[in-house]
Amino acid sequence: MARLLLVLSLLCGCVSEEPDPIPPPALDLPRMGLALEPWVEVLYEAPVELAVTLPGFEVVVAAESGLQRMTPLLEGPEDIEASLESVTGIAQLDDGLLLVSDASGLHTLGPDGQGASPLSELLVAEDVRGLLTTPGPEMADLWIVGSTDLHRWRDGYLYAVRPGAESMPDARLAWGPALDGSPALWAATDDSLLALLDVGGGLEARVEDGELVPTGLAVDGYGTVWAPTDGDLWSRTIDGQRQTVTLPVVVHDVASGAGSTDLWLATDEGLWHYAPETFRPVSGVTVERMLGVDGAGRVLVDTGDQLLRVASSRTVLFVGLADGDTLDEAIDVCVVASWAEGLEGLTVLSDGEAVEPTSTDPLCFGLDPELLADGSHDLVATAQYTDTEVEASLFFSVGEFVPPTWTDDIEPLFQAECGLCHRAEQGSVTVGGGRPLDTLVAWQADIDLILEVLEDGRMPLNNPSLSGDDIRTIEDWRAGGFLE
Numbered sequence: 001m002a003r004l005l006l007v008l009s010l011l012c013g014c015v016s017e018e019p020d021p022i023p024p025p026a027l028d029l030p031r032m033g034l035a036l037e038p039w040v041e042v043l044y045e046a047p048v049e050l051a052v053t054l055p056g057f058e059v060v061v062a063a064e065s066g067l068q069r070m071t072p073l074l075e076g077p078e079d080i081e082a083s084l085e086s087v088t089g090i091a092q093l094d095d096g097l098l099l100v101s102d103a104s105g106l107h108t109l110g111p112d113g114q115g116a117s118p119l120s121e122l123l124v125a126e127d128v129r130g131l132l133t134t135p136g137p138e139m140a141d142l143w144i145v146g147s148t149d150l151h152r153w154r155d156g157y158l159y160a161v162r163p164g165a166e167s168m169p170d171a172r173l174a175w176g177p178a179l180d181g182s183p184a185l186w187a188a189t190d191d192s193l194l195a196l197l198d199v200g201g202g203l204e205a206r207v208e209d210g211e212l213v214p215t216g217l218a219v220d221g222y223g224t225v226w227a228p229t230d231g232d233l234w235s236r237t238i239d240g241q242r243q244t245v246t247l248p249v250v251v252h253d254v255a256s257g258a259g260s261t262d263l264w265l266a267t268d269e270g271l272w273h274y275a276p277e278t279f280r281p282v283s284g285v286t287v288e289r290m291l292g293v294d295g296a297g298r299v300l301v302d303t304g305d306q307l308l309r310v311a312s313s314r315t316v317l318f319v320g321l322a323d324g325d326t327l328d329e330a331i332d333v334c335v336v337a338s339w340a341e342g343l344e345g346l347t348v349l350s351d352g353e354a355v356e357p358t359s360t361d362p363l364c365f366g367l368d369p370e371l372l373a374d375g376s377h378d379l380v381a382t383a384q385y386t387d388t389e390v391e392a393s394l395f396f397s398v399g400e401f402v403p404p405t406w407t408d409d410i411e412p413l414f415q416a417e418c419g420l421c422h423r424a425e426q427g428s429v430t431v432g433g434g435r436p437l438d439t440l441v442a443w444q445a446d447i448d449l450i451l452e453v454l455e456d457g458r459m460p461l462n463n464p465s466l467s468g469d470d471i472r473t474i475e476d477w478r479a480g481g482f483l484e
């Protein structure tokens, strides 16, 4: 943000209508399950102004008493030195700085303390209502939701996004694939739903549905777009199947995120949960606002007087390395069980061998590319609880390595071995009875489960198990970062 020459220009996005939407089939009976017994942590014991989830399972909370951050590696919350009033947006920039919007403008927070963001001067006429960063061509893009316009900050320029010269006040935003699979910013206004895509140097706005009255917006790990409208729940899967379901409750808002197989619903009767293909009420959680979902599918819930983090299951978190990363220098990786109660032990295997911890609480160990062969590698962490075991894995690569791709390797394997039963035909229901697995994002979202059912021979159902080479190809594809 050091660039001082700022230019304000207007980006006139052209609007294109999607081909006639197929009328949503009325699905009269969504599958409903028993109440979910959630895993609930109280993160903050007083009303919050705002809270966000950041990479590395970090949470930043703004409350009357100030700003605090929480990470899996910190014992408790850590204060962030800042002087702010009524925080409306928090985002993390590429250089690690926090950008915060409040009643007085935009501020940067970093090791040197608090500073006024130069963007403030360009946005004097705007009340900033929210901030979001999304992957950009080189650096992350920053989206600024204003009371009169939506803005994008890219490469030192600030653009007002005005599809068809219409301003977009108070837009609700979510990041996920558009119909053709390319990355898009989904934006819901009071009376329409748009996908904003970079097309030939400009931003194109595609109207997904001009009839919707979205009160919320989310894109889940399968690339499905969800928007509550009139208390019902509208959705569109990545292959274009649209449907609207009516639940026995009124849905106000939805929350999910890339990599998350959980969708959370804020309803008039508390929190609900959806995972393919079942809707369930969540026991004992009231919800005023949902404030985002983290990389482990856990949702931040503002109940009005407390901030909760709610999960549908326990898991193990890897901190310092992510699925598909390339390891090019020696690093420390830490492994933390998402739920501490009842935890009896935590073990980590690196390529099948126990790691040598450099610390035990939290459990951390070193990874050095010089000591690892070129190619793909895996980490498997197991948390032993008094009642069960929970496992998570992570694949990464080192040095010279040509990873398999979806188009050349994984999709043909899918068509040959799984397609019969896992091809999406009708919304989220497939002919063969299995969940839809015909897209890259669906494989990415369910990769742990897929490898598990292939390794133990449960799938392909009623057919010979896949060869070790085929399974290795899937693992290598994951280690290489799920290439297209």
Ligand code: HEC
Binding pocket: 414, 417, 418, 419, 420, 421, 422, 432, 433, 434, 435, 446, 449, 450, 453, 454, 459, 460, 461, 462, 463, 466
């Ligand atoms: C002959 C039909 C058939 C074939 C072939 C098949 N599946 Fe399945 N699969 C099913 C059915 C039925 C289910 C159960 C419904 C569900 O959970 O989606 C299922 C479930 C699954 C699940 C979820 C398991 C769970 O515990 O929830 C995964 C993952 C899966 N299949 C992956 C695959 C993969 C990968 C292949 C190809 C290598 C494959 N399946 C081939 C029919 C099939």
